Amino acid sequence: MLLFWYILNHPSRITLRNLFLLAVSYLFYGWWDWRFLTLIAASSAIDFVAGNRIGSSTDRRKRLAWLWVSIVANLGMLAAFKYFNFFLESADVLLGALGSSVMDLRLDWILPVGISFYTFQTLSYSLDIHSGRMKPVKDPVAFFAFVAFFPQLVAGPIERARDLLPQFSKYHAFDSKAVKSGLMLVVWGIFKKVVIADRLALYVNDAYANPDILVGPSAIAAVVFFTFQLYIDFSAYSEIAIGSARMMGFRLSTNFRRPLLAESFKDLWARWHISLTTWFRDYVFRPLRNLPGGRNRRALNVLIVFFLTGLWHGADWTFIIWGLLNGLYLLFFDTLVIGPMRKIPEPLSRILRTSFTTVFMYTALILFRAPDMAIAQDVFLALFDWDLTQLDANPVRLGMVEREWRMSWILLVGLFSLEILVEAKPKLEAFFSGGIGLKRWMVTWLLAMAIILLGSYGLNVLDQEFIYFQF
Amino acid sequence: MIQYRKITNFFLQVAFGLSCIIATIMWLDARGVYDEKDADHVEQRWESLYNLTDSVEIDILVLGNSHAFTSVKPKLLSAGTGMTSFVLANNGTILCDSYWTLREALDVCTPQLVLVETTGMDMQESKEDDSGFFVNQLRAFHARRNWRLKLQSTPDLFNLDDWGTAWSPTVQNHHLFWTEPERMLTNIFRGAPTLQPNIEKLFLGRYARFGSGLTDSTLAVYESQGPTLDGYDEGVSQENAEYAQRIMELASEKGFEVAFVSTPMFEKHWKNVDQRNLALASVIDPLEAEWLNLQADESLTSRPALFENTTSKNQHMTIHGSSEVTHRLIRWINENADWKFNRPGWNGDEMWHKLFAEQDGYLSFFPSQENHPGTVMRVKRLNIRRKNLPTVNVAELIFFAGSNVIRPTIDCFAKVYPTVFSNQGGPESQSMLLEYDHVDELSGEVNIKRLRLLFDRNTSSDSIWLYRSTVSNDLVKRIRGAQFLPG
Secondary structure (H helix, E strand, O other), rough: HHHHHHHHHHHHHHHHHHHHHHHHHHHHHHHHHHHHHHHHHHHHHHHHHHHHHEEEEEEEEHHHHHHHHHHHHHHHHHHHHHHHHHHHHHHHHHHHHHOOOHHHHOOOOOOOOOOHHHHHHHHHHHEEEEEEEOHHHHHHHHEEEEEHOHHHHOOOOOHHHHHHHHHHHHOOOOOOOHHHHHHHHHHHHHHHHHHHHHHHHHHHHHHHHHHHOOOHHHHHHHHHHHHHHHHHHHHHHHHHHHHHHHOOOOOOOOOOOOOOHHOOHHHHHHHOOHHHHHHHHHHHHHHHHHHHHHHHHHHHHHHHHHHHHHHHOOHHHHHHHHHHHHHHHHHHHHHHHHHHHHHOOOOOHHHHHHHHHHHHHHHHHHHHHOOHHHHHHHHHHHHHHHHHOHHHHOOOOOHHHHHHHHHHHHHHHHHHHHHHHHOOOOOHHHHHHHOOHHHHHHHHHHHHHHHHHHHHOOOOOOOOOOOOOOH | OOOOHHHHHHHHHHHHHHHHHHHHHHHHHOOOOOOOOOOOOOHHHHHHHHHHOOOOOOOOEOOHHHHHHHHOOOHHHHHHHHOEEEEEOOOOOOOOHHHHHHHHHHHHHOOOOEEEEEEHHHHOOOOOOOOOOOOHHHHHHHHOOHHHHHHHHHHHHHHHHHHHHHHHHHHHOOOHHHOOOOHHHHHHHHHHOOOOOOOOOOOOOOOOOOOOOHHHHHHHHHHHOOEEEEEEOOOOOHHHHHHHHHHHHHHHHHOOOOEEEEEEOOOEEEEEEHHHHHHHHHHHHHHEEEEEEHHHHHHHHHHHHEEOOOOOOOOOOOOHHHHHHHHHHHHHHOOOOOOOOOOOOOOOHHHHHHHHHHOOHHHOOOOOOOOOOOOOEEEEEEEEEEEEEEEEEEEEEEEEEOOOOOOOOOEEEEEOOEEEEEEOOOHEEEEEEEEEEEEEOOOOOOEEEEEEEEOOOOOOOOOEEEEEEEEOOEEEEEEEEEEEEEE
């Protein structure tokens, strides 16, 4: 950071600064597995060339051809590393009925971290140039640095080239207010991840590893805890990414806007993983709608988008069904259940709308967490098993320490209350990071000490990666 | 154009904020708020080393893992070699840890001989191994006092993720908030932590745990399941080989001898043990260091009583087993013509004798100290005549104020020259019955008392059998007679 602000971030040294960011980003990614740097480099090179060719050509067919080069290269990489075995296994099930197998073709490749994120990011560049939303960049260093920008490389937010790329061509003046709020956001993100999400993970992992010991209360706790864990874990990563970028003068897009307070599934997807939702909206839903007769096929288009959303998350039927379920909820639940509730007077109506959305969203996420359909079914059925005598053998807190169990609920209630407060008074969000320095430093010190003293880490605690690293 | 002042100001604030966080943690560490438990043998070992080396030189330093501190009796080794011995070993340690342990030990002492127990070389390969002993590594690291060496050794000993844990008990034990808040409260109100005084006056690093040996039912497990360890599975990692080399380099730089010792496990515990020996030899032989491989000593490995009652991988020695190993070590060190040691015990160093005079094993190798304040009564030469059997020659009979600080007692030792008993049994088949005058402390009356002394196989040597017993702290006046009885 010192090097960045003192020396590299200078109006006359922008390329050097970008080169530095590129080197740091590649080092960051290569630390995990240097071999996969070739993938990012290849993806960047293809899109840089494709983007320039699309931008410089006036021939519609040539432009389309280069767009297809970009699409096939990016999605091809994604398909090979992420989906090949899944499609193969699904095909094998069908072929099994005919007495043949294709499992010999299975690839034992590991999934490169963040591949779903950076391929979508680079793809948006070619798509935007093709649709005339932006012009191609001539500076390869800026482009490569944009694709590999380390704060958001492995788990988003998925930035649009037209938003982030121009920032690599500019000099960033030091804005101490922005840098301090960025630091604060990073600390807040780490607090959420280490103190809350990782603690909830202990319970959730236990529950999903042993679904047979779950009964009503513990199953509810597992479902609620996982929803919060997923949200807190992913939003924490986004905040750390946004905060880190902000500390270097870059602005990243907001990825979450209090999704647990959504009042419908449409509202939920406008608040949850916003950068992915808008990506699918802009590059899949709208083109589908603009096809001849597309406007009459809204339901189908929505289901296609949600099918792809599920598939994007993981190469498994649980994710695909989860995605489709969300599409169906958006189409029918919002209309049939949420719609009539709007006639009830506020605030009761809002409470009911949010509660109903929440319940359906929480239960759908069982599919997201369960490693297979059988476990998803076990957890779901356990929600309705109220034979509480089983709690004598397996208490509702499962293997969690009593105090930790109580504190987990307190933390959840606290965070949820904070979200309600901020939803009602959005200015509160800036309260802690703004104002006089003493208050801000006190809050930062308290958060840092809470991370160290209350965090779920250390000896005998399994390290919890960010959930979205796997996508 | 660039706002250097603002930037500097920001980074100064960040530095101040970080300092506040580090200061808070250091304060919590110093207050011992997150101390998990009272000091155990790991910390006691280092504490004892630092205290001892203020006044005494360490001549033999034993490094290694739990096999070192359960298989070697440093007091007996000291007595037998005349060289002050200290076992600076730690549970589940790796050779890298032993290397840095040695570096720090060399800061406070100048050993003439360093013995490296080899179990840690081939049974645990590197710090990357997910070991349940990590807590002990941390405890030993905390106990070390040399900040410079601790800093230097941190990257070698710990993965980056564990640096905070290694340096701060607060970071390491922050889980106490959830699991044992009562302990935290106790810690808060007790003030700054102090190391618990050791119950032993002289702690040389031994930590004995196993009293009884392999039982018949455990031996039956070997018959049904076969050996636990396979020589083909236990190689010496590159990392351990490198640190063995570094220990040798340190030895030539500082001028001490290094020897490797393989303490044994039960013979049926291993299969293809030759392969294990080859693996160790491939590392030790190029170093041109001495190696005592006691796993090859059938007189040890064939005796179930010498080994911990387990078939699990990590089989230690019993107290009896450790005596046997120590006696072999003593012979090996004493008979090695290449080593020309300065032996304070043999050189008549008065301070050395004062230190060991009342310790286990001393009387097996040295006459009792006439002027030692603990000596209550001392009888030189006592001959016990027997019908049709050679006379039993008792070299010395000593009543000694014991070292038990909780219950004051008098230890009685009889040093007997090896002889033949009527039933042809060994020294364990007999006990010595002693009759003496005892003066009642209150009335002053003299009574006759009898005391039965049993053979102490753990401190006896080939040339002296030691029989011993303990009496309460009373006044022994005159020895009336003695005889040997079966049983």
